[in-house]
Amino acid sequence: DAKTTQPPSMDCAEGRAANLPCNHSTISGNEYVYWYRQIHSQGPQYIIHGLKNNETNEMASLIITEDRKSSTLILPHATLRDTAVYYCIVSQIQGAQKLVFGQGTRLTINP
């Protein structure tokens, strides 16, 4: 699975959009980009995934560059409850299911 690079920490003001970047320059054509988050002491929570096109759901938007070498997770109106560690993961489409977690980005939403 391709490796991802994320900033270790970010801050965002409550009510503003939080934009979390992820670099995955070695991604291959059969790999999806997934985002998960982990709020303190809880199990990770799935947020969104994408292959080539931008995706949006009730939690967030995912913007993937045309060359697929990087992506951005956008939380449109961050709240204090969005404070968590966010993980960007690249994983193969087929085969056994295995998520390789990096260190993630610790996002702090400030009031």
Next chain:
Amino acid sequence: KAGVTQTPRYLIKTRGQQVTLSCSPISGHRSVSWYQQTPGQGLQFLFEYFSETQRNKGNFPGRFSGRQFSNSRSEMNVSTLELGDSALYLCASSLTTSGAYEQYFGPGTRLTVT
């Protein structure tokens, strides 16, 4: 639908003992994965089971083993516990077996080895 459940939630064991952790996936989910989380190593994949077969295994010693039952419930076992096995053990289940998939995590079992 009920989420992924893990039992017990907390466990204290002594070095050299063995431990069994249990995971009940979301109803209808046939894939169960196990992860270990420690402050030093982060979240690491242990193994994944689908239809009672281990399909993938992480880089852990043979002391770590698992199994899955016909109802998709899974157990993991750690034998001859070491202090370094103290961790949060997370179980995740998923519905699909190919294509894009979402894994749903349980709350974890916090194991302390003394």
